[in-house]
Amino acid sequence: MLEVQNLQLTLNGNSIINGLDLHVDRGEIHGILGENGTGKTTIANLIMGTNNYKPTAGKIIFEGQDIAGLSVSQRAQKGITLAWQEPARVEGLTVRDYLALSRHNGQADQLERYLLMVGLEPAQYLDRDIDATLSGGERKRIEMASVLAMRPKLAILDEPDSGIDIVALPLLLNSIIEMNKQGSSVLLITHSERVTEISHRVSILCAGTIIRTGPPAETSLWFKDNCRTCLHINEPVDETK
């Protein structure tokens, strides 16, 4: 479904993404594990076309078409969406209207269901604005409900667990599984091994490139053993030595 080939991004002379290759299958939850500063959010922006990021080189192929030249809207209309690590707040836009904007084909009661899936009581939230009165965790959960409502072909979730308390985390993970059952492929970007447990495959990101891809348990363990204790963040380990 998504094929990223030799993707590169250089900003102000600094190589941020460095020949990244990534393949996400239809129906797959693909985890991307990386420490801070390895390029996780940059990948999300490049695939979605946000933040004015344009690849210096390489291809982003979605369902057979290179989408690197498309606008954010065009990519969304093709079925890609992004849940931001820190979602924007929009004064005067209610949760109800926000979810309805992205609703694919659901009825009003579906909106309530999506909120319940992320652990939010519809009666308390549907008529609230997605503004600064929401806590960071509430806003993140509403972002997830919005992606559920959209039923995208590919959901890019940038650190969906950050700012989420440990009580709500299982709900959030369940909502990602549900999203996948609804038919969405998921690119699950995180620095948490626990979050990638729900993935079908996991890739490890270092210095803007994928250095390892494999089953979740094995790859997460490798990440824990090597990346957590690495003194050379963003200087990838050369396993041939």
Place this chain on the structure above:
Amino acid sequence: MIRYSVEKEYQGMIDAYEMAGGDKRVLQTKDVAKLVVHENRVLANDPIKGLKIETKETKSGVSVKLTVEEGAKIPRPVHLCFGLLPKEGLQEIIMKVDAKDNSEVSVIAHCIFPNAVKVIHKMDADIEIGANARFDYKETHYHGESGGIEVIPKAKVRVGKGGVWQSTFALSQGMVGKLDYDFEVVCLEKAIAELTVKVYGKGTDDIKVWEKIHLNGAGARGLAKSRVVLGDKARAEVRGETYGNAPYARGHVDCIELVNGTEAVATAIPIVSVTNGKAKVTHEAAIGSIDRKQVETLMARGLDEDRAVDVIVKGILR
């Protein structure tokens, strides 16, 4: 100048109100208090128990005295409808409000100028909110597309001990023309004042907003809030002033001006002043283009850029 019969004028006002998006049934319902004024003629004056509306037609408008009796809780909003249907004219509304102690009322004013080419609409209000009384005032304007209108609403409001004044002035339909808004509120002990202005300027609209809140009583609270969106060559200057003059008074000035165009000019002048060491007044002002991340958030759900901007603008003016 064309003169309409009263029936035609009344129907014309109702039709114009409906065309502007209002629900005309509220102006036709019998158990809703209302006042309808076209130019300087009172077309309808329907008070309700606990609320008295006295009017006097003047050469250029109408003097209105609105009295809410002590302890009266008016169950449904009172509708005031002012307007001018011809292309040219002057309407001056002199408003005196006396909301007596422990009363409660919500007033919705509709100001309708659908054909204005050379129109001036002025309101001078003197408003007294009694102790523990609550007065909600919402004024919404419906203008035509020519921009040939000058709107000058001015009010002096005094809120008694424990009283509440909440007002919203909204002008986002049609061209603003020239707006010179000036509301000043004095709050006594534990009184609350919230002033909100929402304006969408386009073309060559010229907008001046001046909100002043004097927190003169202990524990008084005030919020001066403004939301202005500017496009084309519109200009706006927003002054939000809050003065903390008593212990435990709390005030805040909150101004957002969005500029959606290269030639629009936005200015914000927040003034916060404290003359009592136990008072606290804060302010925040943000002026600039529409936040790119907000736009992209909506685009990532499939909206094109223009529609995303429209949703954000409508939200901020809602």
